[in-house]
Amino acid sequence: MKQTLSRLMRQPMARIAAALLAAIVCAALLVPWLSPYDSYTPDFALLSHAPTLAGGHVLGTDPLGRDLLVRVMWGCRISLAIGVIATLMSVVIGVAWGAIAGYAGGTTDQLMMRVVDVLYSVPFVPLVIVLTVLFGRDLWLMFVAIGAVSWLDIARIVRGQTLSLKQREFIEAARVCGVHGAAMIRRHIVPNLLGIVIVYATLTIPTVILFEALLSFLGMGVQSPMASLGSLVADGASEMQSHPHLLIVPAAFLSGIIYAFNYLGDGLRRALDPRSHD
Amino acid sequence: MPAMSPHAPQAALPAANTQALLRLRQVRVSYRSASGEPVPVVRGVDLDLAPGEILGLAGESGCGKTQLLLSILGLNGPQAQLSGSVNYRGRELLGLRAAQLNAVRGARIAMVFQDPVTALNPYLRIGTQLIEVLRSHAKVSGQQARERACEMLEAVQIGDARRRLSQYPHELSGGMRQRVVIAMALMASPEILLADEPTTALDVTVQAQILSLLRQLCERHGIAVLLVTHDMGVIAELADRVALMYAGRIVEQAPVDPIFDHPLHPYSEALQECVPRLDGPPPRRLASIPGAPPDPAALPSGCAFAPRCAYRLPVCDERTPELLQATALHWKACHYEGPLGRLRDDTT
Amino acid sequence: MNAVTRPLLAVEGLCVDYHVRVDGRRERLHAVSDVSFELTRGQSLGIVGESGSGKSSIARALLRLVPAASGRAYFEGRDLLQLTGRELRQLRGDLQLIFQDPLASLDPRMSVANSVAEPLRAFEPGLSAAERRARSTAMLEAVGLSATQLHRLPHEFSGGQAQRIAIARALITRPRLLVCDEPLSSLDVSIKSQIANLLMQLQGELDLSMLFISHDLGAVRFACSRVLVLYLGRVMELADREQIFRAARHPYTRALLQAAPAPTPRLARARGRPQLSGEIPSALAPPSGCVFRTRCPYAIERCARERPALRALGDSLVACHRAEELASEPELATLAG
Numbered sequence: 017m018k019q020t021l022s023r024l025m026r027q028p029m030a031r032i033a034a035a036l037l038a039a040i041v042c043a044a045l046l047v048p049w050l051s052p053y054d055s056y057t058p059d060f061a062l063l064s065h066a067p068t069l070a071g072g073h074v075l076g077t078d079p080l081g082r083d084l085l086v087r088v089m090w091g092c093r094i095s096l097a098i099g100v101i102a103t104l105m106s107v108v109i110g111v112a113w114g115a116i117a118g119y120a121g122g123t124t125d126q127l128m129m130r131v132v133d134v135l136y137s138v139p140f141v142p143l144v145i146v147l148t149v150l151f152g153r154d155l156w157l158m159f160v161a162i163g164a165v166s167w168l169d170i171a172r173i174v175r176g177q178t179l180s181l182k183q184r185e186f187i188e189a190a191r192v193c194g195v196h197g198a199a200m201i202r203r204h205i206v207p208n209l210l211g212i213v214i215v216y217a218t219l220t221i222p223t224v225i226l227f228e229a230l231l232s233f234l235g236m237g238v239q240s241p242m243a244s245l246g247s248l249v250a251d252g253a254s255e256m257q258s259h260p261h262l263l264i265v266p267a268a269f270l271s272g273i274i275y276a277f278n279y280l281g282d283g284l285r286r287a288l289d290p291r292s293h294d
Numbered sequence: 295m296p297a298m299s300p301h302a303p304q305a306a307l308p309a310a311n312t313q314a315l316l317r318l319r320q321v322r323v324s325y326r327s328a329s330g331e332p333v334p335v336v337r338g339v340d341l342d343l344a345p346g347e348i349l350g351l352a353g354e355s356g357c358g359k360t361q362l363l364l365s366i367l368g369l370n371g372p373q374a375q376l377s378g379s380v381n382y383r384g385r386e387l388l389g390l391r392a393a394q395l396n397a398v399r400g401a402r403i404a405m406v407f408q409d410p411v412t413a414l415n416p417y418l419r420i421g422t423q424l425i426e427v428l429r430s431h432a433k434v435s436g437q438q439a440r441e442r443a444c445e446m447l448e449a450v451q452i453g454d455a456r457r458r459l460s461q462y463p464h465e466l467s468g469g470m471r472q473r474v475v476i477a478m479a480l481m482a483s484p485e486i487l488l489a490d491e492p493t494t495a496l497d498v499t500v501q502a503q504i505l506s507l508l509r510q511l512c513e514r515h516g517i518a519v520l521l522v523t524h525d526m527g528v529i530a531e532l533a534d535r536v537a538l539m540y541a542g543r544i545v546e547q548a549p550v551d552p553i554f555d556h557p558l559h560p561y562s563e564a565l566q567e568c569v570p571r572l573d574g575p576p577p578r579r580l581a582s583i584p585g586a587p588p589d590p591a592a593l594p595s596g597c598a599f600a601p602r603c604a605y606r607l608p609v610c611d612e613r614t615p616e617l618l619q620a621t622a623l624h625w626k627a628c629h630y631e632g633p634l635g636r637l638r639d640d641t642t
Numbered sequence: 643m644n645a646v647t648r649p650l651l652a653v654e655g656l657c658v659d660y661h662v663r664v665d666g667r668r669e670r671l672h673a674v675s676d677v678s679f680e681l682t683r684g685q686s687l688g689i690v691g692e693s694g695s696g697k698s699s700i701a702r703a704l705l706r707l708v709p710a711a712s713g714r715a716y717f718e719g720r721d722l723l724q725l726t727g728r729e730l731r732q733l734r735g736d737l738q739l740i741f742q743d744p745l746a747s748l749d750p751r752m753s754v755a756n757s758v759a760e761p762l763r764a765f766e767p768g769l770s771a772a773e774r775r776a777r778s779t780a781m782l783e784a785v786g787l788s789a790t791q792l793h794r795l796p797h798e799f800s801g802g803q804a805q806r807i808a809i810a811r812a813l814i815t816r817p818r819l820l821v822c823d824e825p826l827s828s829l830d831v832s833i834k835s836q837i838a839n840l841l842m843q844l845q846g847e848l849d850l851s852m853l854f855i856s857h858d859l860g861a862v863r864f865a866c867s868r869v870l871v872l873y874l875g876r877v878m879e880l881a882d883r884e885q886i887f888r889a890a891r892h893p894y895t896r897a898l899l900q901a902a903p904a905p906t907p908r909l910a911r912a913r914g915r916p917q918l919s920g921e922i923p924s925a926l927a928p929p930s931g932c933v934f935r936t937r938c939p940y941a942i943e944r945c946a947r948e949r950p951a952l953r954a955l956g957d958s959l960v961a962c963h964r965a966e967e968l969a970s971e972p973e974l975a976t977l978a979g
């Protein structure tokens with residue numbers, strides 16, 4: 017693990033991505049806490065103010081006079097949280113599902129993977145629309161909805177990897193040592209899958225964030241006054257002509273996060289692949 | 295004991311063959327480690343290959359024998375740093391660009407790899423692969439190339455050559471594939487064949503056939519062979535002369551009989567004693583060499599074999615022994631001058 | 643048969659089949675056909691033959707890693723091939739396996755201490771973590787590794803050290819039968835004999851019975867008191883070591899001995915050209931009659947017609963129609979030397 021990290025950090029692009037991500041995370045945590053403004057209180061004297069260093073609102077204000085910097089940082093928090101939590105959920109479900117299917121093989125494998133196939137074929141956006149209509153807009157619904165879809169990819173990848181791991185000699189050796197069933201999956205299969213799962217999870221986070229942004233943009237995401245980067249971009253888009261900073265600032269942060277995770281995931285993949293010498 | 299002279303390997307060649315075909319001088323190969331330090335895998339090797347001889351380059355895995363072989367044709371890969379001199383018929387090969395080397399590779403100096411499965415393209419017919427070798431080096435018509443391919447398949451004793459040309463590699467057995475690989479190497483009539491563990495992937499019965507074939511081809515076509523192997527049995531079967539490598543250096547060099555009859559280097563003696571024999575009374579214990587070959591990134595000071603050596607002297611830890619002439623044809627790199635034979639005594 | 647002479651392992655008519663796809667059709671490949679042998683306590687039996695002869699399939703079938711098509715394998719009176727889930731898992735502590743490539747047989751993400759202790763978790767679940775630690779440390783020291791290396795991962799060890807770790811893992815539950823599948827083939831010459839010596843020493847100390855699968859006749863001669871010669875899944879010859887190496891009866895055994903690399907160049911020259919031509923045929927299309935007849939220099943018309951039964955000839959069991967005639971050919975009998 018230490019070796020992987022050092023190989024990761026030797027790639028310049030991955031280093032930049034990690035630094036950028038660390039900066040955004042720190043800012044998202046610190047700025048709302050340090051700033052004199054909060055993200056809900058409107059200031060009707062300063063509606064849609066342009067960015068300025070003089071007035072204290074470094075990135076300006078939104079149409080309700082709320083400080084944009086603080087709101088964007090809150091948006092980063094929400095978006096990152098959705099990205100990380102939904103990905104974690106999909107990793108847990110996906111790894112368990114894929115490893116069990118792959119290790120059990122036969123009919124169990126067939127049944128479990130057909131379930132995945134069926135879920136894949138469900139048109140997702142209409143489903144979320146139906147769910148929001150039924151249950152109202154809710155942050156938890158977002159987690160569940162996104163997590164429920166993104167585990168499918170992980171399950172397929174993990175199953176494939178498990179099938180090839182099963183052929184490896186050390187699994188046969190473990191069987192001779194009396195290891196079987198759940199212990200085999202827990203002790204030998206899953207630890208050997210972690211590398212690829214970490215890579216894939218790192219690449220899933222930006223997908224999830226983008227997906228949440230899409231839902232928010234369509235008006236099905238987080239509910240105002242709470243904000244995610246997606247909803248901020250949506251709000252900004254409607255003011256695009258008169259106050260472009262309302263679109264540009266959250267969009268820039270969204271792109272920054274997506275970029276950072278993608279490069280980090282790519283760097284991890286290279287760091288874990290013993291054949292690639294960066 | 296004859297007088298020691300400074301290292302001049304030309305003298306180690308039989309008198310008739312003073313003109314070496316291939317002359318390696320102070321060849322060094324190193325790789326960069328994870329921490330950026332250069333790791334030497336070949337540490338200054340001098341070697342001469344005379345026309346028509348079979349020179350066995352023996353040693354255990356990690357001793358640098360394959361890297362030395364690859365350095366002749368500059369095939370070590372982009373990570374490797376090479377220095378020294380590889381001289382083929384007066385022409386310096388080391389440092390040539392790939393385009394210039396290609397005129398030599400395959401045409402004058404051909405290579406046979408260990409694994410016949412990966413050496414052949416599974417999607418191309420045998421005939422196509424054989425002909426490709428020839429046509430990339432010489433202007434010949436398709437018909438001529440086909441004739442030559444047939445001839446070569448017959449030379450490596452593959453029956454029904456014409457039909458084989460249209461077969462794919464997977465339709466052949468392991469031994470047949472290695473014969474095809476050898477035929478491929480011979481297509482452009484090279485003068486030198488570099489063989490890297492050519493029989494390691496094969497069964498003993500097939501190994502015996504391939505070794506016998508290599509010997510015949512060498513005699514019939516006058517090809518010089520540089521044979522890399524970890525198996526002293528293969529050396530005993532095939533080689534005329536032996537260079538024994540340990541930790542990137544040659545530690546003993548001599549014609550094959552003296553090496554086996556009177557090994558001068560403790561490593562050479564130990565390697566031979568390690569191989570269980572099929573005659574004599576069954577041993578109660580096998581002779582072995584304690585420890586393991588050193589990591590090229592952390593070589594001991596002085597003689598690299600000293601930590602495992604049964605004849606270790608105080609000087610061995612201080613000074614690296616030079617490869618010096620011990621008898622007319624026998625060279626060794628060892629400080630110990632007394633008689634060997636301790637290992638043999640241990641097991642009986 | 644009384645209790646004293648009863649063998650530890652008695653294999654009768656073992657057959658192993660694989661299903662393979664040839665041009666889209668499912669075909670049955672007979673990897674092992676009708677193999678029988680016995681192994682007494684403390685004895686080691688060598689199984690030799692070329693690749694594709696079914697050596698590893700025997701090992702894997704006995705350890706129930708692949709299913710046997712038919713046959714029986716009595717281990718202390720119980721048929722290994724009939725055991726079901728729980729019984730089988732309990733017995734696995736008594737039957738252990740060492741693989742050819744030690745690094746591939748160790749979990750790359752598991753520390754050596756955990757790998758070695760793995761069988762204890764399964765077979766002696768009552769042990770505390772500290773007891774397990776003590777047992778694995780003692781075992782690793784017994785195979786010549788130091789306790790300071792316990793927390794490392796397998797890739798930090800050389801091939802020889804990794805094979806020592808694999809041996810420690812196989813022996814930690816004190817099994818009675820150890821199956822070694824080419825345990826020396828992936829090792830360097832100087833390490834090979836270290837490991838062979840270690841195996842023999844431990845075999846003596848622990849009163850182990852061993853199945854020693856190898857293509858290295860020298861190692862088999864050192865390690866085994868009895869030798870079974872296998873060709874295309876069938877037993878060609880089964881005899882004591884002395885018999886096999888001094889006066890082999892079967893043409894295939896002789897050919898194997900003759901093909902083994904000579905220890906010195908003088909012996910190599912004296913021996914001349916290899917006798918055996920061709921290669922082992924595909925198990926999908928075995929020759930009729932005697933499976934070896936296509937490469938046998940002594941094959942006659944009868945060999946194609948009739949499969950030779952394994953029968954007693956002197957102290958050997960041989961499957962060859964012409965074994966008596968060939969036994970009197972002196973220059974062949976001495977090829978091994």
